[in-house]
Amino acid sequence: MRRPRSPRLSRRVLLGGAAAGSLAPGAALAARAGDAAPDWMQVPGRPFREYGAPAPQEADVGREILQPYEDVSPGAGVAMTPLEDLEGTVTPNGLHFERSHNGVPAIDPLRHELLIHGEVERKLLFTPGDLLRYPMVTRILFIECAGNSFFNSNAFPLAVDEACGMIHGLVSTAEWTGVPLSLLLGDARPRRGARWLIAEGADANAMSRSLPLEKALDDVLVALYQNGERIRPEQGYPMRLVVPGWEGNLNVKWLRRLKVVEEPVYARDETSKYSDLRPDGKALQFTFPMDVKSVITRPSGGQKIAPGFLHVSGLAWSGHGAVRRVEVSTDGGNSWQTAALDGRPPLFAPVRFRMNWTWDGAPATLLSRATDQAGHRQESRAEWSARYAHGHLYHCNAIQSWRIEADGSVTNVYL
């Protein structure tokens, strides 16, 4: 039998309202709880539901919605995953982040078709029903918007004080099931010289992106299921591309057409957006894999903590494969400790990292930095910013810093 963990235990008793060390109040509480059953045990509970919903007491756990052009295009913007309220690595379907450029189309799945055309020997057309008879694979993968963490980029010189989800909530994780795109392309037979695909969505924005054929033939899915059930409308119902590890915008939702071509098209949404402007004024056109990133979700911005034993918990992921290591600092980056990882870090999926910490009540600054299997490690915000033009916000994987004040309040700070 292992020995009791004193810090944890005394903290618990403190929460019980007693003096540190004394267990008497705990026992008193225990005696009380041993008495009468609570009122909710005195009456039969509610019966069954065909499709469940979260507890009413959790109703405030929702996606934060930003609509920068609300008057002209309310469907252009984002809905961000409340990372600070979640644990583990899977995002429930109702809270998976949304990035849409002109709203969620009302697609009739019986009329929706996926066309494969262009430089192919066989033009092919698939209904969702066709694809449901194709071989499928299942993978747990993160999808991250290239604009995620914009509040931590150098586009916001004035410090913002927001919750973790508002800063980093354009990343979510699901178990995706779909048809390997390599099978469909194998049936279409791309012609010699074809090197790229143009993927087009069936939304009012006709979202179009260029994708290297090499990646398309490697591990890309035409996904139909998300965490077991058919994909949600805002995630691309009835089908979407899932491009493991690459920027979210390439994971084209409501997938309608795949055109095999020789060169990229430099579509609007890969030139006006998602390119990286350097200090010398030159831009990187295509930045496909999302860089290694980690963020502490508990404690995080807007939360308030009490002194004593704490469990520090966060997420780490990389578009270059698996995370190899996560380090946590409680002193603003002067010293680092290796965090525990929840199991073996998977490919292109987040790993939950954890560290137990006893907070002495003095002001502190919590940071985390991840290193991936390619050897990339997160930089400070200053280091990251120096690599880009002022005002740049895409592909920001800078280290997140959480400041803990003496009163236990946690805020976003820029280091």
Added chain:
Amino acid sequence: MRRPRSPRLSRRVLLGGAAAGSLAPGAALAARAGDAAPDWMQVPGRPFREYGAPAPQEADVGREILQPYEDVSPGAGVAMTPLEDLEGTVTPNGLHFERSHNGVPAIDPLRHELLIHGEVERKLLFTPGDLLRYPMVTRILFIECAGNSFFNSNAFPLAVDEACGMIHGLVSTAEWTGVPLSLLLGDARPRRGARWLIAEGADANAMSRSLPLEKALDDVLVALYQNGERIRPEQGYPMRLVVPGWEGNLNVKWLRRLKVVEEPVYARDETSKYSDLRPDGKALQFTFPMDVKSVITRPSGGQKIAPGFLHVSGLAWSGHGAVRRVEVSTDGGNSWQTAALDGRPPLFAPVRFRMNWTWDGAPATLLSRATDQAGHRQESRAEWSARYAHGHLYHCNAIQSWRIEADGSVTNVYL
């Protein structure tokens, strides 16, 4: 570039309404699809939602509800996961199966408390807030009701014709996050001689089960999160036991008290139910691990298939650890082929198995049988039934047989 798969491709063209082999109609369709954008691309889509929901066209994907005592206790019964509609291995929270004995209690999480008492040196009391500061771990695990697959047991001598979920839908899978029970017990310090735990739920049934202390100290969780978000009310909000691989009833929901004792209590729900009656009239009192099982979910009962290329897909799991192998038969068990597995089978979590098959249109009977790391393999329904008294239904892991008629209809048959 891989060669096109003719069976798949010609099947697709057939669905396109053309003669087998001819691609012209496919091209015609393609041309059509290349024309005007569909109507849902002509108007802005709907804006964002704080919490999402499935597509309206998927509204019939829900849990099948059975309430055997509907008049006196509508909250006693089951809601079954529609396995035939799902893919991958994760069950979305809204569709996780329910087994409740007197409904879902309306628990106030601010007043709910977990008491650890009995043969311990320290009586401890935890609020959900206390546990949220404790160290946590995350694991993907199945939970299966001991009464699952009752329609496939020998309690139903007359063949039933039901969908896969109605027969086997009392098993679901989620990513569970919670506090290792070993930590809480370590703080409570069980006394010498203590060998069992009595877990009690805060529902109107005060569900109570005896659990060996050895398992409790091994891998049992007091779970607070399910697929990332706080546990749903029907799954035990605000906290439940999760007992990897063991029968569902031990995963006590709405966990209220844990009493450390020397002997099991033989509570009502472990004597009147969940025990295994042998032909000689003697019963096995405790059957904890759920036996190895597999079931083909597509094609399955109530579905209708067309001749040609098919993707056969199903789930396999074992309470004894990981699944090692799944075999599929298309001729009623005369011959078996090894199915492909989606990745390395995890411990106490299902693996999706897959097999491509070209159906020639002649009547056929599809079976699957799984073997786990302990060497256990599923038996036929006749073999399984012979080991128990007539009318026995618990812990049924017999092989499921699906009959495909010449018209493509699929039904449950007993072999």
